[in-house]
Amino acid sequence: MQKKIVLLPGDGIGPAVTEAAASVLQQVADIFSHTFTFQEKQIGGAAIDTFGEPLPADTLQACKEADAILLGAVGGPEWDRQPPHLRPEKGLLQLRKGLGLFANLRPVKTFPSLLSSSPLKQEIVAGSDLLIVRELTGGLYFGTPSERRDEGQTVVDTLHYERNEIERIVETGFQSAMLRNKRLASVDKANVLESSKLWREIVDEKRKDYPEVAVEHMLVDSTAMKLITNPTYFDVIVTENLFGDILSDEASVLTGSLGLLPSASLRADALGLYEPVHGSAPDIAGKDIANPLGAILSAVMLLRYSFGMEKEADAVEAAVNEVLQSGFGTQDMQVKPESIVGTEKMTSLVIEQLMTAKVSS
Numbered sequence: 001m002q003k004k005i006v007l008l009p010g011d012g013i014g015p016a017v018t019e020a021a022a023s024v025l026q027q028v029a030d031i032f033s034h035t036f037t038f039q040e041k042q043i044g045g046a047a048i049d050t051f052g053e054p055l056p057a058d059t060l061q062a063c064k065e066a067d068a069i070l071l072g073a074v075g076g077p078e079w080d081r082q083p084p085h086l087r088p089e090k091g092l093l094q095l096r097k098g099l100g101l102f103a104n105l106r107p108v109k110t111f112p113s114l115l116s117s118s119p120l121k122q123e124i125v126a127g128s129d130l131l132i133v134r135e136l137t138g139g140l141y142f143g144t145p146s147e148r149r150d151e152g153q154t155v156v157d158t159l160h161y162e163r164n165e166i167e168r169i170v171e172t173g174f175q176s177a178m179l180r181n182k183r184l185a186s187v188d189k190a191n192v193l194e195s196s197k198l199w200r201e202i203v204d205e206k207r208k209d210y211p212e213v214a215v216e217h218m219l220v221d222s223t224a225m226k227l228i229t230n231p232t233y234f235d236v237i238v239t240e241n242l243f244g245d246i247l248s249d250e251a252s253v254l255t256g257s258l259g260l261l262p263s264a265s266l267r268a269d270a271l272g273l274y275e276p277v278h279g280s281a282p283d284i285a286g287k288d289i290a291n292p293l294g295a296i297l298s299a300v301m302l303l304r305y306s307f308g309m310e311k312e313a314d315a316v317e318a319a320v321n322e323v324l325q326s327g328f329g330t331q332d333m334q335v336k337p338e339s340i341v342g343t344e345k346m347t348s349l350v351i352e353q354l355m356t357a358k359v360s361s
């Protein structure tokens, strides 16, 4: 198959992890006789520095014409004092919104070989396997007004949803649950927020179409607690944009490192944006120590969701598992000191494993 992939490296460790994931995708193309063309575009701080804006029109256009997009991360202290429209993060938000990528899937699964990596007790994290379905183009991130008034004395952020925006993400939640263990936790703050009350009504309407799915309404504060005291309780969580952002970083501790978590941002057709859940990690940028596995596992999601390449996706996932099973890890994971490798080495271990598996199959 022939596919066009746009690469958006971004800032900090973004370029290093994007390069890692792209080289794994190139290897997949070689092994499985596909042609992937890669086109690199600017976003975030890198785009601000070169073009004076975080999402140049040319980048958005290239993304619209692509079959899939792979992004590293955006942001960094250099741009933290910029006005809101000139922040790197704004570029990412505009990209998600501009492409209509309303459904952000963030799977969190513990790797058996990494149980001791988590700061939580092994008996608590063992067997955790959940999916956070985060609404991505509405809610508190995009409601207007969002501004300072009265010379900064008053600030406003608005949590705004249209009924159809909630309906489509709730639908994604139910569909995801049907493909997994048929348990859906709809997470909100309905004891306080009007938007959450409508969210609950919609979930209660939709559950009639999915009688096999066990649905539970949960409040976000106690969900945050339960995620780390009893993570195996969860199968699919569907929730508002900001709640999903926070819960997914929290859930990353189950796997042992934020650097391991992938994500897919999807809409109704096959186009998707794939990016690790972590940020640009300025504290470790440029040192060849960033964990590339969150980005590589995002490429696995890309193969699966945008290209329908199941066996290719399985092969990369198996290669990652094999490398982890051998005890290797990056510095953010709790592995033996002699098994700590850098970004490039970790990537080449995954690629070697992919090639070995191909030869022996």
Ligand code: NAD
Binding pocket: 013, 017, 072, 073, 074, 075, 076, 077, 089, 092, 258, 259, 260, 275, 276, 277, 278, 279, 280, 281, 282, 283, 284, 289, 290, 291, 292, 294, 330, 332
């Ligand atoms: P972060 O995710 O960048 O880093 C949090 C901690 O995790 C840091 O200690 C970092 O070193 C570590 N870490 C993150 N990814 C890692 C990896 N792959 N390997 C090893 N360690 C890793 O979050 P932050 O420090 O709060 O934010 C830094 C910048 O990133 C900010 O500008 C923020 O806005 C931006 N950000 C961007 C995205 C994105 O582009 N999707 C996501 C989150 C944060």
Ligand code: IPM
Binding pocket: 074, 075, 089, 090, 092, 093, 245, 277
């Ligand atoms: C994420 C990030 C982004 C978000 C920021 C960088 C805008 O934290 O992808 O999780 O909040 O969505």
Ligand code: MN
Binding pocket: 245, 246, 249, 277
């Ligand atoms: Mn986040």
